[in-house]
Amino acid sequence: MAHAHSVKRHKGLMDWLTTVDHKKIAILYLLAGGLFFGIGGIEAVLIRLQLIKPMNDFVSAQTFNELITMHGTTMIFLGVMPVIFALMNAVIPLQIGARDVAFPFLNSLGFWTFLFGGLLLNLSWIMGGAPDAGWTSYTPLSTTTYSTTHGVDFYTVGLQIAGLGTLIGGINFLATIITMRAPGMSFMRMPMFTWTSFITSAMILFAFPAITVGLVLLSFDRILGANFFEVSNGGNPILWQHIFWIFGHPEVYILILPAFGVISEVIPTFARKRLFGYSSMVFATILIAFLGFMVWAHHMFTTGLGPVANALFSIATMLIAVPTGIKIFNWLFTMWGGQIRFTSPNLFAIGFIPTFVMGGVTGVMLASAPADFQFHDTYFVVAHFHYVIVGGLVSGLLAGLHYWWPKMFGRMLNETLGKLSFWFFIIGFHLTFFVQHFLGLMGMQRRVFTYLPNQGFDTLNMVSTIGAILMGIGILFFLINAIATAFKPKGVAADPWEDGRTLEWAIPSPPPEYNFKQTPLVRGIDALWKEKMAGNKGMTPAEPLGPIHMPSPTILPFVMSVGIFIAGLGFMFSKEDFSNSFMSLIFNNWIVVIIGLLITFGSMLLRSLYDDHGWHIEVEELEEEGVKA
Amino acid sequence: MTSADHQATHDVVKHSERHEGPQKHIIVFVLSIVLTAIAFAAVAAGGVNAAFTVLLLLVMAVIQVLVQMGYWMHLKDRGHMMPIIFMLGGFFVAGTAIVTALYWVWW
Numbered sequence: 188m189a190h191a192h193s194v195k196r197h198k199g200l201m202d203w204l205t206t207v208d209h210k211k212i213a214i215l216y217l218l219a220g221g222l223f224f225g226i227g228g229i230e231a232v233l234i235r236l237q238l239i240k241p242m243n244d245f246v247s248a249q250t251f252n253e254l255i256t257m258h259g260t261t262m263i264f265l266g267v268m269p270v271i272f273a274l275m276n277a278v279i280p281l282q283i284g285a286r287d288v289a290f291p292f293l294n295s296l297g298f299w300t301f302l303f304g305g306l307l308l309n310l311s312w313i314m315g316g317a318p319d320a321g322w323t324s325y326t327p328l329s330t331t332t333y334s335t336t337h338g339v340d341f342y343t344v345g346l347q348i349a350g351l352g353t354l355i356g357g358i359n360f361l362a363t364i365i366t367m368r369a370p371g372m373s374f375m376r377m378p379m380f381t382w383t384s385f386i387t388s389a390m391i392l393f394a395f396p397a398i399t400v401g402l403v404l405l406s407f408d409r410i411l412g413a414n415f416f417e418v419s420n421g422g423n424p425i426l427w428q429h430i431f432w433i434f435g436h437p438e439v440y441i442l443i444l445p446a447f448g449v450i451s452e453v454i455p456t457f458a459r460k461r462l463f464g465y466s467s468m469v470f471a472t473i474l475i476a477f478l479g480f481m482v483w484a485h486h487m488f489t490t491g492l493g494p495v496a497n498a499l500f501s502i503a504t505m506l507i508a509v510p511t512g513i514k515i516f517n518w519l520f521t522m523w524g525g526q527i528r529f530t531s532p533n534l535f536a537i538g539f540i541p542t543f544v545m546g547g548v549t550g551v552m553l554a555s556a557p558a559d560f561q562f563h564d565t566y567f568v569v570a571h572f573h574y575v576i577v578g579g580l581v582s583g584l585l586a587g588l589h590y591w592w593p594k595m596f597g598r599m600l601n602e603t604l605g606k607l608s609f610w611f612f613i614i615g616f617h618l619t620f621f622v623q624h625f626l627g628l629m630g631m632q633r634r635v636f637t638y639l640p641n642q643g644f645d646t647l648n649m650v651s652t653i654g655a656i657l658m659g660i661g662i663l664f665f666l667i668n669a670i671a672t673a674f675k676p677k678g679v680a681a682d683p684w685e686d687g688r689t690l691e692w693a694i695p696s697p698p699p700e701y702n703f704k705q706t707p708l709v710r711g712i713d714a715l716w717k718e719k720m721a722g723n724k725g726m727t728p729a730e731p732l733g734p735i736h737m738p739s740p741t742i743l744p745f746v747m748s749v750g751i752f753i754a755g756l757g758f759m760f761s762k763e764d765f766s767n768s769f770m771s772l773i774f775n776n777w778i779v780v781i782i783g784l785l786i787t788f789g790s791m792l793l794r795s796l797y798d799d800h801g802w803h804i805e806v807e808e809l810e811e812e813g814v815k816a
Numbered sequence: 817m818t819s820a821d822h823q824a825t826h827d828v829v830k831h832s833e834r835h836e837g838p839q840k841h842i843i844v845f846v847l848s849i850v851l852t853a854i855a856f857a858a859v860a861a862g863g864v865n866a867a868f869t870v871l872l873l874l875v876m877a878v879i880q881v882l883v884q885m886g887y888w889m890h891l892k893d894r895g896h897m898m899p900i901i902f903m904l905g906g907f908f909v910a911g912t913a914i915v916t917a918l919y920w921v922w923w
Contacts, residue, residue, distance in 0.1 A: 365898050389902065393909045429921075433913050480909045484921065496920040 197740055205740035207291035208700055212298050213276035213595060217588075219302050220269030226309065227261035228662060230254045235619070235655040238648050241640035251636035252319035253338070257312075259322025260342065263438070264349055265305040267580055271445045272298075272356050274587045275384045277595045279360060281691035281698060282378045284369025284707045284714075289362035291738040292794070297355035299748035304349025307755055311341035318342035321634065323431055324405070326416035326424040331409050337759060343406035344755040350395055350402070351751070357391030360384060369690070370729040371709035375469070378689040378713075379462060380587075382469055383448030386476045387441050393480065394437035401430035410762055425490055432483035440479040443575065444472060446583025447514060450536045453586050454518050456686050457533035458525025461713055464517040471510035471517075478507045488559045497556040504554035511547055515540060530684070531605025535586035538613045539579060546574030549624065564634070567627025573620045577658075578613075585612070585665065590684070592669075597677035597697040604668035612661030618654025622647040688713035693726045701735045704728075704809055732810070734803040741799070747790045754783025844887040851880045 197205050206212060234254050237245045246254065276294070280287055288294050311317040318338035320329035329339045364385045368377070377385070405427065407413035414420035416427050455462045462468060484492055484500040492500075518540055527533070549571040553559055562568055585608075592600045626647050631638060638644050682692040693715045694702060705728035711717040718726055757779025765771035773779050855876045858869050886892040891900055 361902075389905065392902070393906060397913075429913075429917065481912055484916070492921045496916070499920060 201742075202740070204745050205742045207287075207295045207738045207740055207744075209276045209280050209288050209291065209294060210595070210697065210700070212294050213273045215298055215302075216269040216273035216276060217595075219298070219305065220266060220273055223261050223265035223305055223309070224267070224270065227258050227266045228659065230258040230261065232655060232659055234258060235652040237636065238638075239652040240649065241638050241642075241645055243637055246636070248636040249316075249319065252321075252634075253312075253317035255634055256318045256321050256324075256338075256342075257309075260308065260318070260346070261305075262576075263322065263442070264346060264353075265301075265308065267442055267576070267584065268353060269301060270584050270588075271387075271442065272301075272353075274380075274445065274449065274584070274591065275356075275360055278591055278691055279363065279381055279384055280367070281594070281694065281702060282381045282689050283364060283367060283372055284690050284703060284709065285363065285367040286702050286706075286735065287738065288359050289367055290359050292741060292744060293355050293359050295741070296744035296747060297352045297359060299352070299744045300355065300751060301349050301352030303748045303752040304345050304347070304352060304755075307348060307752055308341050308345030311338055311345075314341070323428075323435070325431075326405070326408075326427040327418070329405065329409075329427075330416060330424075332417075337763075340406065340409060340759040343402045343409065344759050347399065347402045347406070348748075348751055348755055350399055352748075353391060354395045354399075357388040357395070360388040361392065364388070369703075369706050369709050372714070375466065376709060376712050376714070378448075379451035379465070379468055380445070380448035383444040383451070383472050386472050387444045390437045390441045390444070390476050390479065394434045394441065397430055398434035398438075401427060401434065404430070406758075410758065425487075428487050428490065429483070432486045433480075436483040436486065437476075437479045439572075439575070440475055442580050443583075444475065446539070446580045446587075447472065449583045449587035449590070450518060450539055451514075452689065453532050453536040453590050454521050455525075455713075456590075456684060456688055457528045457530055457536075458522045459686050460521055460525040461688070461716070462517065463520035463523075464513070465712060467513055468517055471513040474510040475507060478503060478510070482507065485554055485556075485559070488556045489563045501554055501556045505551055508547060508551050515544060515547075528686075530589075531600065531602055531609055532586045532590035534606060534609040535582050535589060538609065539582040539586065542574060542578030542582060542613070542616070546571060546579055549574065562627065564632055565627035566623040566631045566633055569633045570620045570623035570627060573623070577620070578616055582613075585609075588665075591691075592672070593679045593683040594691055594696045594698070596672070597679055598672045598675050599679050599683055600668050600672050604664050604671070608661045608664035608668065610661070611657050611664060615654045615657030615659070615661055619651050619658055620654070622650050622654075626651070682715075688716040690714050690726070693718075701737065701804055701809075704735075705732055706730050732806055734805050735809070736801055736803055738801045739799050741794075743790045743794050747787045750783045750786030750788075750790065752783070753786065754780045757781075757783055841887065844883055848880060848883060851876050851883070 196202075203211065203215065206215075233246060234251070237243055237251055237254075239245075276288070279285075308318075314337070316336040316338045318324065318329075318334075318341055319336075320334050320339055320342075324339060324342055327333060329342075364377070364381060404413070404415040408415050408417060408422075414422045416422045416424045418424060451462055451468060482500055482504045484496055485504045488497050488500075522537075529537075549567070553562055553568065553571055589600055589605055592598070626644060627633075629643050631642075631644050638648075677697075679696050681695050683696060684692075687693075690707060690709070691698075693707065707714065707726035708729035710727075715726065757774060757777065760774045761777060761780065763771075763774060765774060855873050858872050858876075885903070889899075890896060891903070
């Protein structure tokens, strides 16, 4: 049945550019996410250095606006999203007993469009100024009337391209989780990380179209002279806020749910107990997603929505505390009576719980519309969302990275460095952001580039900046850990934490490119743990050993993304007045856009016309490797 | 194997169900055209009153959507629970936004 036909194997850089293997794409996502996270982190430190003392002139007001805008945009869209996708790519196919994602080609396309969108956005620093209208890019501030540089164009076009990648990734994981679970893995036997990623992907599917539409409207307003948000021509600037937050609020749950999933994996493993209340965890995840789409207007209480809307959105927002509370208590009950090991991933996971609770409590405070009139646009809000995103999400991601690092790279991270990075990170984090609650309550506005002395802001801002530096040191320890580990020899066991519960720990670390030699048969929640408890050596295979069908590597996703990148740049500068006549010829006549789109659609045509049936790994090859393993 | 296992492994549409012959599809095709024709005719005829025409158009549109999705997108077939759930999810999200914008929010 298997027709042996050789496949072109690439080496070195070409291997990475053409790979469709989910494990390699995970590493690419991690590298790209790490790069943008680093850029966003440097921006954060610069912001804090500017605010270290009153009337500071470390950066100018304009640069400060660019810094805060790019810090927020980079961290949300280009920093944590790819790290989430890195974990999803690295873990989900393994957790559900699949050999790859449903659409390996799309997986690669999703990564490259994301990367080129991110690069386009960050090119703004060297191409005439970064976006400066805040990460929310509210109109009318972001319209051409008030933002005259190309900054906001980089924002609209860059995010549009990066968002395409996210949408592709989300759909891919939906299809993967629905169709590719191993025999016996019903929905209610899926590991929690797979569940939360599934719900996150569904939210991506519903939320990203809103921002796509919003960005199209804003870029049409700015570049083609449309009037969607232009009051003088009958537009409505509040419309942008609605569109942005119809996307934006689900987006924050898109971010946090995978972190919830990581915590739900790490805590049971290191407590040596099954997750307390599995079905209530699933229910809570779905409920959070459901409610997440009905609360967007709580970002807009002060725009004057009216008392009915404010009251209803207040209540809907407060309701989210219920499923989130269920999760918190379930984690606590999982640890209750467990044999807890304080490894570095578990430290991050345990640190997550109180920190996230604090962020949640301020969230409920902000949900109260009358109180929000006081908190709105102060440092109280800044403290709140950094508690949930940094203290919550980033802690969760660091827990996940420490936990799955041996599975991704075949090498254990150093425990001492891991613990050092945890303590620096969590102490620095609370120093930075705890005091910001009080700064906000005392009346310090967010997004101000400086402040007058003797308003009671001076000491707390100093403390906050010191905390930010400590947090940066924590992240540096993690970076040193990662680099140092890369030089260690590979060869950790399949189950290096020894208490692994889910399927990914049943196969070698790092897994072979086909993951599972034979698809495993799943007999319950925590499939591997169940086999361990039954005294079995590993998973029972659900199929005889046979040739494995693999997708071929391809450069097309990369080329398609380059095309979109070129078209995006061309679109941005289509109305620019160039002094160079050649530049104005190719840009003002849409030639650059057409070239870019030709590259993309040409690649799509090539992909459609040229049938690539992939290749097979034959049984003999598998058996050979089996001896080695 | 428990029934849950059974569900998970057989979530795929059986191949035979896809081929139920052209007859049903021809009927549905004609029905789609008739529905469209009624809608066009109602507007072209003018007459009666505008509110009635709008209502009629909406009813025709809903039937049209159901027919298209049920037959051409195969949502009526077995194993299409997930597409239906996600489609309803999409309706819910979009509907929330529209209803809110129309009735709760001042602008």
